[in-house]
Amino acid sequence: MLFFAVAACGQPSDDVGFGGQPPAPPPAPVQPKPVDQRTPVPPQQLSQGAPKVWTQDGGSVVVATGSEGGCSKVHAELVEQNAQQVKIRLVDEIPEPSGICTMDLRYPPLAVQLDAPLEQRQVIVEQIDVKVPKK
Template identity: 30%
Template sequence: MCGLGLVLLAATACGEQTPTVGSGSGDATSSEAAPTAPTIPATDLPPVMPGGPRQMQPPADTAQVPATRVDSSALPSDFPREVFVSADGKQLFIRAEEGGCGRAAAEVTAQDARQVVVNLVENKSNLAGQMCTMDIRYPVVSATLSEPLNERTVVLTSAKRGY
């Protein structure tokens, strides 16, 4: 019985040992510590997004289109509904939605004297074996009009491609 106690004591003592890490020179007993690189807190790092950085806010010289002039009834219920117009009225900036390997874009599909129809498209990469993040981003995408928006209504639709 005493022998079994010694075996358990030895096994327990071995399990509590901490490994020694050397300076990388092959000498694990060296007392010199290797220089360490400064660490950056994860919260200070910019998000990494496929295809590079995205515009997350409309330009400063834009004005928000009143909600009464935005028809977003064709969008999914959780989709953003922000539309901005440039000072000259010819450029729309719309908050879109994209995720993972998707990239949002805006396409003007129709324009007349009453309304402008903009399709918010999320294009997904078709690269085989590509790993994609499981996040949702809300970039601002732009669409160019042939004439200034003025009092026309902006009609928003959405589509996904490459899924």
């Protein structure tokens, strides 16, 4: 009898428990298009000190210029979007311990997908550094 109980535990189940749905997979990263296929966001729509920001795909994608260097790697996160503003966080991941790194600086374009076109909403860009374990 114990054999059947143990064997049943190893069977795959389509049930996710409590009648819920499995979590949705994260959205695929959006790739920035070449500069000539983007539209600059007017300065009056940008937070003070924001890097260069564009829209693409009819305003439904916002592209901001990140900053990384040496061993660090930057990515963009859409933090908030509502009727008045879109908030984007540029996260520069710095490996810890750093080890030997080059002294170069890179300014990659980073894109985030919006639920609706940007139109006249304000774009707030914040930049943070985060220490991550070295791989």
